[in-house]
Structures are given as C-alpha cells and as structure tokens.
Amino acid sequence: MTAPSRPLDQYVRDLALKPIAAKVQAGERLTFEDGLALYATKDLTGLGALANHVRLQKHGLKTYFVQNRRLSYTNICYTHCQFCAFQAKPGDPRAYVLSAEDIVKELSKPENAGVKELHMVAGHYPKLKIDYFENLFRSIKAAFPQLHLKVFTMVEMDYYAKVSGLTTSEFIDRCVAAGLESCPGGGAEIFDAGIREEICVGKKDANVWLRNAELCHEKGIPTNCTMLYGHIEKPEHKVDHLLRLRDLQDRSQAKGLTGFLAYIPLAYQNENNELSRKHVIHETTGVQDLREIAVARLMLDNIPHVKAYWVMIGAGLAQVGLHYGANDLDGTIIEEEIAHDAGATSPQALSKAELVRLIQEAGFEALERDNLYQTYDLETGAALS
Numbered sequence: 398m399t400a401p402s403r404p405l406d407q408y409v410r411d412l413a414l415k416p417i418a419a420k421v422q423a424g425e426r427l428t429f430e431d432g433l434a435l436y437a438t439k440d441l442t443g444l445g446a447l448a449n450h451v452r453l454q455k456h457g458l459k460t461y462f463v464q465n466r467r468l469s470y471t472n473i474c475y476t477h478c479q480f481c482a483f484q485a486k487p488g489d490p491r492a493y494v495l496s497a498e499d500i501v502k503e504l505s506k507p508e509n510a511g512v513k514e515l516h517m518v519a520g521h522y523p524k525l526k527i528d529y530f531e532n533l534f535r536s537i538k539a540a541f542p543q544l545h546l547k548v549f550t551m552v553e554m555d556y557y558a559k560v561s562g563l564t565t566s567e568f569i570d571r572c573v574a575a576g577l578e579s580c581p582g583g584g585a586e587i588f589d590a591g592i593r594e595e596i597c598v599g600k601k602d603a604n605v606w607l608r609n610a611e612l613c614h615e616k617g618i619p620t621n622c623t624m625l626y627g628h629i630e631k632p633e634h635k636v637d638h639l640l641r642l643r644d645l646q647d648r649s650q651a652k653g654l655t656g657f658l659a660y661i662p663l664a665y666q667n668e669n670n671e672l673s674r675k676h677v678i679h680e681t682t683g684v685q686d687l688r689e690i691a692v693a694r695l696m697l698d699n700i701p702h703v704k705a706y707w708v709m710i711g712a713g714l715a716q717v718g719l720h721y722g723a724n725d726l727d728g729t730i731i732e733e734e735i736a737h738d739a740g741a742t743s744p745q746a747l748s749k750a751e752l753v754r755l756i757q758e759a760g761f762e763a764l765e766r767d768n769l770y771q772t773y774d775l776e777t778g779a780a781l782s
C-alpha cells in the first residue's frame with residue numbers, strides 16, 4: 398500500500414493546519430508551535446488524514462498485536478499518586494503481595510497459553526528488594542523460558558534500586574542477568590513539574606524518568622513511553638512532554654540504539670481516585686482520544702510504533718484509532734487492575750481472534766508480534782522472517 402499521492406492539503410479544512418500539511422507531505426519535523434496547532438484544531442478528520450499519511454508511509458497496512466499478560470506483584474505503594482486508584486497502603490484489606498510461586502502458578506493457568514509477553518508493573522513497596530526480583534525473574538524463566546519479561550516503570554526501577562542499596566545501573570544489570578528483557582512505558586505521567594505537583598506530588602521528577610530510560614537504552618534494553626492525558630493538563634504540557642520523549646529518542650538513535658519501541662497515550666480513568674475527588678474531570682471523549690493518537694504519530698517522528706490502548710479507550714475506538722495513526726493494539730492483557738480500579742469499562746481480556754477481527758474489519762493487516770516486533774504466522778504461530 399502506498400501513501401496517498403494527492404497533496405495532503407486537500408484533506409485539511411483548518412487554515413492553521415495547511416502549513417503543517419505541507420511539512421508532513423515534505424517529511425519535515427514539526428515544532429512546538431505546530432504541536433499546539435494540532436491540539437487546537439477542530440478539524441479532526443484533517444488531523445487524522447495527516448497522521449494516517451505518516452502511518453501508511455511507515456507501516457503500510459501492517460497492524461500489530463501481542464498475546465500478553467498484565468500482572469502486578471503488589472498493589473502496596475508508598476508513593477502517593479493522586480490519579481491512581483490501584484494503590485493500597487499496608488493494612489488495607491485490598492493490599493496484596495504475590496510471591497514468585499504465586500506468580501508462576503498464576504501463569505500456569507490455561508488462559509495464559511500462547512502468551513509471549515509478561516507486562517509487570519506494581520506499587521512501590523520497600524519490603525521488596527533485589528533478591529525478590531532476582532528470584533521472581535529466575536523462577537518465571539525456569540518455568541516459561543520463552544516468556545518475554547517486560548517489567549518496571551522508570552520510577553519503579555529507581556525506587557527498587559534505592560531500597561536495595563544499589564545504583565540504578567547495578568539494579569538493572571542484576572535484573573537483566575535474572576531475565577528482565579525490556580521495560581514498559583508507564584510512570585511518565587506528564588513531565589511538567591507544575592502539573593506533577595498536582596497529580597503525583599512526591600513522585601520522582603521528569604529527569605529521573607528520562608535519565609533511567611536513557612540508561613536502559615544504553616544498556617540495550619528497549620523501553621516504551623507513555624503520557625497520561627485527560628486530567629488537568631494543558632496542550633502546552635503535552636507538547637512539551639512529547640518533545641522531551643522525541644529528544645531522548647534522538648539521543649538514543651544517534652548512539653545507534655533501539656531506544657523507545659512504542660508510545661502509548663494513556664487516557665485518564667476518572668473514578669475512585671483523589672484527583673477526581675478534588676477536581677471535576679470528565680471522562681475522555683472519542684475526539685480527545687483520537688487526537689492524542691494522531692498528534693503522537695505526527696510529533697513523534699522517531700518512535701516507530703503508536704499503540705491504541707483498548708483497555709483505556711475501549712476496543713471500538715481503538716479500532717478507529719488505527720485510521721488516526723496507531724499501528725498497534727497492544728494485546729490480549731487477560732487481567733488488568735490499574736485502569737479498571739479507576740473505572741475502565743472495557744473487558745479484562747480480548748482474545749487473539751477478537752484482536753485479529755478488529756484489525757481486519759478496520760481494513761488493516763493483522764500481525765501477531767512479540768515484544769521486539771518479531772512477527773508470527775496467524776495460523777501456525779511460526780516465526781516469520
């Protein structure tokens with residue numbers, strides 16, 4: 398599939414988008430001001446056409462999904478993020494910590510057959526130290542050698558290194574030796590310091606998140622990146638956030654590293670958390686969700702994959718998001734707490750067949766992938782070259 402040959406300009410009604418359409422057509426990088434214009438425009442289909450043009454140029458109709466499993470080893474958290482409904486304090490009847498045996502037992506259940514990626518993030522609990530993680534990763538790898546371990550937000554990594562009395566670098570090296578293979582993109586929230594004060598006071602600042610992501614990249618560990626939107630942030634905070642991710646990716650790529658594999662816009666789920674009790678914050682709308690996908694595709698010209706995360710925006714809208722710049726639906730998930738504790742109404746899981754159907758019905762080519770975007774035959778499961 399080739400990109401549309403007709404000038405993009407004709408798909409755009411908003412005059413403010415016309416110069417951006419010309420830049421996109423010419424493959425030029427967009428600026429901070431361009432980002433603001435993308436957030437300001439009411440011309441959603443024009444914005445979508447620009448994002449879809451870039452998506453088709455980069456990936457054609459290829460659209461990825463992964464058979465994955467989400468799991469949190471604890472919900473106990475000593476950090477206090479106001480947007481989070483998942484956290485529990487010690488003594489809370491909801492509080493739990495899973496042992497390595499619990500997790501291996503859980504992963505042995507039949508619903509996990511076919512899972513290629515284990516995505517684990519959890520609370521910040523000082524009783525868990527490096528020996529817990531080494532034992533956990535080794536136990537999982539011993540039972541499921543093929544399972545890819547995608548674990549730790551950049552803030553979680555910082556926390557568990559500190560409580561283990563290690564530098565972050567030492568902590569990562571020991572985790573990698575035990576089986577850690579990549580890191581998810583969570584915990585970035587919004588980098589702007591003023592907004593962080595309101596939504597996650599006390600959480601490590603943006604520089605910690607960015608420095609640890611860079612460190613992972615330098616060690617050859619691919620990571621993802623995210624942005625939490627739809628709460629009290631303003632467009633300028635989001636453009637700033639995206640440009641900080643793009644700058645870091647430039648630095649990693651200049652060193653010949655993979656860096657970020659995927660960006661995932663995370664729609665704020667507004668129930669059962671302090672932030673929503675303090676402010677009136679509406680559920681994100683379809684227009685907002687599609688805009689975030691499209692803006693990311695246009696601004697993050699150096700991050701290959703943009704996910705439409707169906708857990709937070711619903712499967713139907715994620716499917717439409719494939720026409721607005723997304724080329725990945727993430728995965729089967731199987732069990733999810735972070736978004737659902739905060740009010741997500743999506744199902745807990747989507748089967749491989751459902752993901753394939755969503756992608757194909759939208760007119761795209763469904764490709765099963767693993768975490769590193771190696772693809773697999775849909776029928777036989779054999780690795781494709």
Ligand code: V47
Pocket residue numbers: 480481482518550580581582583584585586621622623625659661663664665666667670706709727735736739
């Ligand atoms: O780190 C917490 C965010 C993240 C809420 O890397 C919330 O492939 C919305 O990072 N509303 C976890 N978001 C999810 C995540 C993720 C998801 C899918 C794929 C990948 C990937 C990563 O969710 C947390 C936090 O940033 N979060 N509470 C909330 N109320």
